[in-house]
Amino acid sequence: MVSEFAGKIAAAESKEATVDRREMEQIERACAGDAGAVDWLVSRYRVRVVRLAAHVLGDAEEAKDAAQDAFIHAFRSLGGYRNEGRFYTWLYSIVVRVCLDRRRLAWWRRERPLETPDDGFAASGGEIADVELLIVAKSLMAQLSPPMRAMLVLRELEGLEYEEIAQVLRIPVGRVRWRLHAARAQFQELWQRAVEETESV
Amino acid sequence: MCNTNDDRLRRALDSIPVPAPGDGFNARILAALAEPQSGWPARLTSVRPMVHAAVCALAVTLILLRWSAPSPNSPTPVSETAGAQAALPALSLDNVDLTRLSLLDVEALARRPVPRPAEAPQPQEPDLHSDLSPDRKAALA
Numbered sequence: 344m345v346s347e348f349a350g351k352i353a354a355a356e357s358k359e360a361t362v363d364r365r366e367m368e369q370i371e372r373a374c375a376g377d378a379g380a381v382d383w384l385v386s387r388y389r390v391r392v393v394r395l396a397a398h399v400l401g402d403a404e405e406a407k408d409a410a411q412d413a414f415i416h417a418f419r420s421l422g423g424y425r426n427e428g429r430f431y432t433w434l435y436s437i438v439v440r441v442c443l444d445r446r447r448l449a450w451w452r453r454e455r456p457l458e459t460p461d462d463g464f465a466a467s468g469g470e471i472a473d474v475e476l477l478i479v480a481k482s483l484m485a486q487l488s489p490p491m492r493a494m495l496v497l498r499e500l501e502g503l504e505y506e507e508i509a510q511v512l513r514i515p516v517g518r519v520r521w522r523l524h525a526a527r528a529q530f531q532e533l534w535q536r537a538v539e540e541t542e543s544v
Numbered sequence: 545m546c547n548t549n550d551d552r553l554r555r556a557l558d559s560i561p562v563p564a565p566g567d568g569f570n571a572r573i574l575a576a577l578a579e580p581q582s583g584w585p586a587r588l589t590s591v592r593p594m595v596h597a598a599v600c601a602l603a604v605t606l607i608l609l610r611w612s613a614p615s616p617n618s619p620t621p622v623s624e625t626a627g628a629q630a631a632l633p634a635l636s637l638d639n640v641d642l643t644r645l646s647l648l649d650v651e652a653l654a655r656r657p658v659p660r661p662a663e664a665p666q667p668q669e670p671d672l673h674s675d676l677s678p679d680r681k682a683a684l685a
Binding site: 397415483531 | 550554578581
């Protein structure tokens with residue numbers, strides 16, 4: 344039983360190492376100007392990048408534009424990526440920076456409201472979303488600042504480690520832990536309130 | 545069914561709809577990368593931290609200069625008064641024969657209050673009615 348489990352872990356690690364090696368090859372080729380490698384890398388990360396941008400910005404169309412901008416920035420400055428961390432950590436840091444720059448510009452121009460209707464969004468996962476959870480999640484995201492939203496998405500949906508999130512957002516690890524703890528407490532409070540309201544009705 | 549708050553939070557976040565990248569997503573990126581990048585935006589991006597630092601330094605320098613420099617319109621009464629005060633004992637000592645005095649006498653003389661020079665008389669208004677008779681002056685008053 345134990346040996347079977349260890350075998351599965353080893354196989355998963357081997358598969359991950361193979362993927363990483365392939366990704367490194369594609370990065371090197373993209374760095375040399377190979378459009379096929381760029382296409383491969385974009386296809387690999389585009390769903391996650393658009394999802395991160397959508398959560399940070401709260402706007403479907405702007406999220407797609409921001410994701411494309413981020414990819415363009417990333418591939419133009421691919422020479423700056425020196426294997427100091429995982430490629431996705433480096434890419435996510437660019438995505439977050441592009442989104443925050445857009446949010447700042449929007450604040451200066453006072454063009455767009457933070458929360459917009461769901462036009463252009465498609466339900467993720469293909470499951471019927473729990474309405475209450477969705478309402479609470481939206482309420483939570485509306486209360487959080489864009490960097491906090493990014494932090495939450497990177498941790499809970501992308502599964503990044505605290506150190507990786509700190510690297511992406513360029514803040515100390517302690518601050519990441521503390522803010523995530525505060526966001527979780529906020530979610531818990533919102534959830535409790537929603538449950539109480541449902542029960543009282 | 546989610547048992548913990550973390551699981552519930554993850555599920556809640558996952559339930560928020562996100563946009564699909566859509567057709568042509570990759571093509572637009574590849575097209576943008578194929579276009580030659582104009583020089584100055586790239587250079588601006590690379591020097592942006594330096595520009596920020598220079599602007600901040602300039603602002604701080606201007607604030608400090610404004611704060612430390614005296615206003616050109618304000619007079620300097622303190623220095624003038626101090627100069628006048630220092631000159632008064634010297635003037636009083638000039639009028640005394642110091643050869644017959646001891647050091648204590650000189651010190652006492654220097655500390656003695658010196659009468660200020662008489663103020664210059666205010667110019668009087670010309671008497672426009674000087675050639676009138678006293679009766680006429682009284683009538684006008």
